[in-house]
Amino acid sequence: MNKIDLIKQPVEKELEEFRGLFENSLTSTDPLLGEVLAYIKKRSGKMMRPILVMLTAKLFGTLNQSTFHAALSLELLHTASLVHDDVVDESDKRRGQSSVNAIYNNKVSVLVGDYMLATSLKHAALTGKVELVELVATLGQELSEGEILQLGNIGKEDFSEEAYFDVIRKKTAALFKASSQSGAVSVGAVQEEVMKAGLLGEMIGIAFQIKDDIFDYFESSELGKPTGNDMLEGKLTLPALYVLNQTGDDSLKQTALKIRSLEASKEEIANFVETVKEKGGIEYATRMMYEFRDKALALVPASADSSLKEALTAYIDYVIERNK
Secondary structure, three states, X not given: OOHHHHHHXXXXXXXXXXXXHHHHHOOOOOHHHHHHHHHHHHHOOOOHHHHHHHHHHHHHOOOOHHHHHHHHHHHHHHHHHHHHHHHHHOOOEEOOEEOHHHHOOHHHHHHHHXXXXXXXXXXXXXXXXXXXXXXXXXXXHHHHHHHHHHHHHHOOOOOOHHHHHHHHHHOHHHHHHHHHHHHHHHOOOOHHHHHHHHHHHHHHHHHHHHHHHHHOOOOEOOXXXXXXXXXXXXXXXXXXXXXXXXXXOHHHHHHHHHHHOOOOOHHHHHHHHHHHHHOOHHHHHHXXXXXXXXXXXXXXXXXXXXXXXXXXXXXXXXXXXXXX
């Protein structure tokens, strides 16, 4: 059995029901809106965050309609944020496929993203739990704050790892944290269990983002972006920050500042990438990723059903072993 099948096994039946709900939520009688939503459905991935909602719910109780609506609300919010991110970043690819704004235009993308955000809030309300509505609304705030923090960092002259982790906690990690928390809340878990579930999701999310940042140092047709793509957008991630702080190389720092101000050439970025790799940036980021992976594993309850423990362990390992 491959890792994805092992992850899905305890919630296979529920995941099929969720997929039906997800597809039904992305429909419209308006021709243009319906067309764009159909394209987004076609691009939907492995549903890793809804799976985490369901696995966490099973840790603490029995899945119910609140669980499904919570998972749907979070997945819609996540999908909407990606559509909006591609507009902000002027990206024409998303995981190897054309982005919505590349096929249509920015106006359509923003409006369709807004439609999905509204649909997300509708499903949060359908959970019938105020805590879940608050959780989804707070996640929306954190995702926006994370984007703004990241934009603010582009103009800074220091290379703080702390600032980097602040951004990814607000962005990627916040989504995984909300997923695991919402699963626990949906089945009536006590506050201590909800907090532990949230911490589990956060550790997974940080490891997930570090893996994504490592990808940026290697050419990948599967990811649909060239090496150094983040740097073309002025972003410096963990491998680069480590090398900049360890070496104290002034010329390297000047190149980094040019990258942040969007003044670096592709050749300068390519040379910077190679220097970061030569100076141990990838190895450091990989060690950090495994540290967060180990913290996540330690938070899986020892008393959990064996199939759930296996699924969550496989889930955590998949995050750092995936190739896209």
